[in-house]
Amino acid sequence: MAETKKKKSDFQRLPVEDKVMTSIGYIILGVFCLAIILPMIYIVLASFVDPVTLQNQGLTFDFSKWTLTAYKRVLSNGQIWVGFRNALIYSVLFTILSVVVTLLAAYPMSRDDFKGKGFFNLIFMITMFFGGGLIPTYLLISRLHMLDTMWAILLPGCFGVYNMIIARTYYQGIPKDLQEAAEIDGANEMVYFFRVLLPVCTPIIATIAMWNFVGMWNSYFDAMIYLNSASKQPLQLVLRSILIQSQPEPGMVADTQSTAQRAQLAELLKYATIIISSLPLLAMYPFFQRYFDSGIMAGAVKG
Amino acid sequence: MSDATSGGAAVKRGGGTLQSTLLYVRQHWQLYVLFMMPAFVLTIIFRYIPMGGVLIAFEEYNPFRGVFGSEWVGFAHFQRFLSSPDFMRYLTNTLKLSVYGLLWGFPAPIILAFLLNRVLSTSLKQKIQLVLYLPNFISVIVLCGIVRILLSPTGLINMLLGTSWNFMTMPAAFRTIYIASGIWQGAGWGSIIYTAALSNASQDLKEAAVIDGANILQQIKAVEWPAIRDTVLIQFIMSVGNIMSVGFEKAYALQTDLNLASSEIIATYVYKVGLLDGNYGFSTAVGLFNTVINVILLIAMNEVVKKMNDGKGMY
Numbered sequence: 001m002a003e004t005k006k007k008k009s010d011f012q013r014l015p016v017e018d019k020v021m022t023s024i025g026y027i028i029l030g031v032f033c034l035a036i037i038l039p040m041i042y043i044v045l046a047s048f049v050d051p052v053t054l055q056n057q058g059l060t061f062d063f064s065k066w067t068l069t070a071y072k073r074v075l076s077n078g079q080i081w082v083g084f085r086n087a088l089i090y091s092v093l094f095t096i097l098s099v100v101v102t103l104l105a106a107y108p109m110s111r112d113d114f115k116g117k118g119f120f121n122l123i124f125m126i127t128m129f130f131g132g133g134l135i136p137t138y139l140l141i142s143r144l145h146m147l148d149t150m151w152a153i154l155l156p157g158c159f160g161v162y163n164m165i166i167a168r169t170y171y172q173g174i175p176k177d178l179q180e181a182a183e184i185d186g187a188n189e190m191v192y193f194f195r196v197l198l199p200v201c202t203p204i205i206a207t208i209a210m211w212n213f214v215g216m217w218n219s220y221f222d223a224m225i226y227l228n229s230a231s232k233q234p235l236q237l238v239l240r241s242i243l244i245q246s247q248p249e250p251g252m253v254a255d256t257q258s259t260a261q262r263a264q265l266a267e268l269l270k271y272a273t274i275i276i277s278s279l280p281l282l283a284m285y286p287f288f289q290r291y292f293d294s295g296i297m298a299g300a301v302k303g
Numbered sequence: 304m305s306d307a308t309s310g311g312a313a314v315k316r317g318g319g320t321l322q323s324t325l326l327y328v329r330q331h332w333q334l335y336v337l338f339m340m341p342a343f344v345l346t347i348i349f350r351y352i353p354m355g356g357v358l359i360a361f362e363e364y365n366p367f368r369g370v371f372g373s374e375w376v377g378f379a380h381f382q383r384f385l386s387s388p389d390f391m392r393y394l395t396n397t398l399k400l401s402v403y404g405l406l407w408g409f410p411a412p413i414i415l416a417f418l419l420n421r422v423l424s425t426s427l428k429q430k431i432q433l434v435l436y437l438p439n440f441i442s443v444i445v446l447c448g449i450v451r452i453l454l455s456p457t458g459l460i461n462m463l464l465g466t467s468w469n470f471m472t473m474p475a476a477f478r479t480i481y482i483a484s485g486i487w488q489g490a491g492w493g494s495i496i497y498t499a500a501l502s503n504a505s506q507d508l509k510e511a512a513v514i515d516g517a518n519i520l521q522q523i524k525a526v527e528w529p530a531i532r533d534t535v536l537i538q539f540i541m542s543v544g545n546i547m548s549v550g551f552e553k554a555y556a557l558q559t560d561l562n563l564a565s566s567e568i569i570a571t572y573v574y575k576v577g578l579l580d581g582n583y584g585f586s587t588a589v590g591l592f593n594t595v596i597n598v599i600l601l602i603a604m605n606e607v608v609k610k611m612n613d614g615k616g617m618y
Contacts, residue, residue, distance in 0.1 A: 010423040021519045025418045032415070033434045035487065039449060042459055058462050105342035108334040115327050120339065127346060129598055132353025133590035135577045139359075139366075140352055156349040159342045189333050218442035221552050225578055236444050243448030244556050270452055274445055281440050292436065292495070 047071070047271035051264035070272035073265075079249045080276070082231060083238035087217055090150055090234055094216040098158040099209050103201075105159065106167035107193055124161045134225075141226060152226035153216075163208050170204040171197065207291045214288075217281065235277060242266075242273050360588035373584075380588035389572075397568040397593075400554070401546045404482050409542060411486045412493030413535060417523065419494065420501045432498075435491025447556035450484050472561035481557055481566075496538070497531050504530035536611070544604040547597040569593045 014022060045059055053065045074080055108114045109121070131137075137156065146152040174197060182192040198205070220236035227233060241247045248266050256262040328335060355370075360380060362373040384390055415435065422428040438446075453459045454470040461467050470476045509526045517525060551570040558566045569589060577586025 015518065018519045022421055022423070025421045029415070029418050029422070029431055032490075033431060036434055036438055036491070039453060039459075043449060043452070055457050058459070101341045101345065104338045108338045111334070113327075114331075114334060115324055116335075120343065123343070123346060127350040129601055130354065130594060131350060132356045133587060133594060134573055135583050135587045135590065136353035136356025136359065137349070138578065139356060139583070140349070155345065159345045164342070189331065190337070193338075214440060218440075218444075219552065220442075220444055221555075225574075236442055239442070239444045239448065240556070243444060243451065267452075267455075267457075270448060274448055274452075278441065278445060285437065285440060288440070289433065289436075292432075 043271055043274055047268070047275050049268075051268040054268065055264055070265075070268045071276070073252045074269055074272045074276055077249050077252050079230065079233075079238050079251075080235070080273070083233055083235035084280075086232060087235035090153060090223075091213050091216040093150070094154050094158065095209050095213045097154060098160060098163070098212045099205060101159045102163045102208060103167055103198070103205065106164045106171060107197070109164065110168045110171035124164065128161050138225065147226060148228050148232065150227075150232065153222040157222070160212075163211070167201075167204055167208065170201055174200060203291065210288055210291055214281065239273060239277055243270050246270075357587060357591050359584050360591045362584055364583040364587075366583075376584070380585045381592065383585065384589050384592065392564075393567055393569050393572050396565055397547065397549055397570075399565075400478060400481060400568060401549050403478055404485060404549075405542055405546070407482050408486050408489070409539060411490035413497050413531070415490055415494040416497030416501055416531070417527065419498055420527065421519070432491070435494065437491075438488040439492035441488065443552045443556055446484060446488055447553065450480060450557065454480065471557075471559050474562045474564035474566070477557065477562045477565045481553065485553075496534060500531040500534040501527055537608070540604045540608055544601040545597070546600060547593055 011019065011022065042059070046054055047070055048066045048068070049060060050065045050067050050069075053060055109117060111117075132140075141147060141152045141156070146155075178196055178200075179192060182196045187196070218236065220234075220240055223234050223237050224240070227237070238249075242249070246266055248269050252269055253262050253265050256265055358370055359373070361377060362370075362375045364370070365373045419428060419431065419435075422431065441449075451471055455461070456467045456469045460470070470480065504527050509522060512522050512526055547569075549568050549570060551574065554566060554568050555571050555574070558571065570593075573586050573590045573593070576582050576589065
């Protein structure tokens with residue numbers, strides 16, 4: 001209540017033309033927020049409506065037309081659980097690997113006295129602008145016998161130059177006194193890095209970890225070209241066949257009588273699939289939110 | 304004396320002599336072996352070896368004979384691609400998607416940041432930000448799934464319009480769908496960097512402007528725009544430099560057989576002709592063509608930045 005009062009008085013103190021401007025601004029922001037939220041609410045509601053009703057008359061609040069069929073069918077299908085399991089394994093492993101490799105490499109690069117810094121810098125920077133492209137990378141993965149193994153999607157992208165630059169910049173912002181004190185106490189590089197530096201870098205570690213996790217969880221291209229076995233597919237590939245190719249897992253629609261029925265059901269399964277697959281990241285959203293501020297810092301480095 | 308300063312002194316004293324370098328490496332071997340090695344090895348294997356692999360753009364690649372055993376064809380693949388009628392289509396599709404995407408998508412986060420900056424209540428501002436950032440965490444597949452549902456002939460949009468258009472099969476609709484859904488998903492998150500820059504705007508300057516009777520537009524012109532101008536400029540230059548690197552994932556997920564006239568871009572073509580049809584050499588040539596243009600653009604943009612930085616120094 002105090003909040004609204006304060007806002008009101010702030011607003012009322014503005015000159016008339018500024019009041020108009022501010023109101024217009026609020027309206028535009030409000031419309032944008034609605035444009036984000038309304039489709040989401042629509043999908044949530046529609047996922048409960050009987051497929052025939054949904055196709056003929058759209059959303060209805062006649063609850064006798066509501067059904068949990070879609071959810072039951074999606075959740076009782078094995079492939080989506082396989083997808084969840086694989087996505088979790090890949091994302092966790094990728095996050096650990098990439099955070100370790102990136103944080104380690106950023107340390108020498110952050111030291112003024114590191115010999116060969118220019119060389120390594122050049123080697124890394126070139127990869128940001130130039131690459132072999134799709135086929136040469138694919139042929140390499142194939143030659144390394146990594147096709148249809150998870151290493152094909154974990155290793156090639158696991159060292160991110162951009163993340164390394166962010167971590168390096170963060171290290172450089174840590175007072176040098178800390179390092180000098182540690183060295184006077186007889187700590188070597190390893191001890192300084194693990195015992196002194198990393199503990200004060202948790203915000204940036206969490207930020208990089210969050211981005212790598214979300215990035216791996218949400219991507220599908222590498223998995224699409226490198227992983228063939230159904231048992232190795234991550235969630236996004238399973239979603240792709242349901243949402244984009246409109247090919248639900250056979251078990252989900254097997255018992256339907258006609259093609260028309262099957263098509264309607266396949267449509268409804270999409271709604272439920274979207275909801276179910278989005279829940280894990282949405283559940284983590286409040287946790288991620290704590291690191292948006294350090295995300296701002298990362299963005300500032302980019303700028 | 305600390306290690307770091309003595310090391311720094313050694314650099315100055317010894318210059319680049321081999322002996323001092325070797326001494327340094329021996330004293331600090333952990334930096335090389337434990338810290339640098341993993342990233343370095345990964346970069347060499349997964350970034351540099353494929354760079355050598357672009358040689359197959361100049362040959363009729365035969366998987367059994369390898370890169371060095373296959374028959375060399377020189378620039379034949381490039382000639383074939385550049386002279387094919389499809390070349391212009393893929394190139395213009397790629398360029399239109401990114402140029403229009405830039406024209407519409409670039410101002411959106413800046414406008415949002417200005418608007419957010421004018422929200423008087425902090426708690427309301429945080430709630431709005433929470434909503435604006437949310438779509439950024441939706442995957443490409445789910446985003447395109449939502450788009451397809453809403454735009455299907457029996458979907459919500461057609462129901463509201465009382466029509467039954469099949470938007471996903473219309474080449475004319477593809478770019479609008481791609482760009483609008485991109486703004487829907489990314490504008491909020493993109494505004495973070497400008498919001499941060501705006502929060503650095505001098506509060507004193509703004510208060511002085513208010514006391515002088517400046518209205519909101521005058522305040523934006525005199526105080527807020529100068530605070531974010533550099534950020535806007537750098538972001539814009541980086542976007543222009545990346546104009547040829549339109550992402551594969553979203554374009555491919557929004558493609559249907561019927562909208563290919565506008566939705567087939569170089570990235571999706573490289574995938575289809577290379578991995579699906581098995582024309583390794585030709586596909587690599589097309590990809591290399593794209594990369595080279597991108598590098599040229601980036602270098603050109605880098606020069607622009609350098610020029611402008613010099614200009615700034617003159618003030």
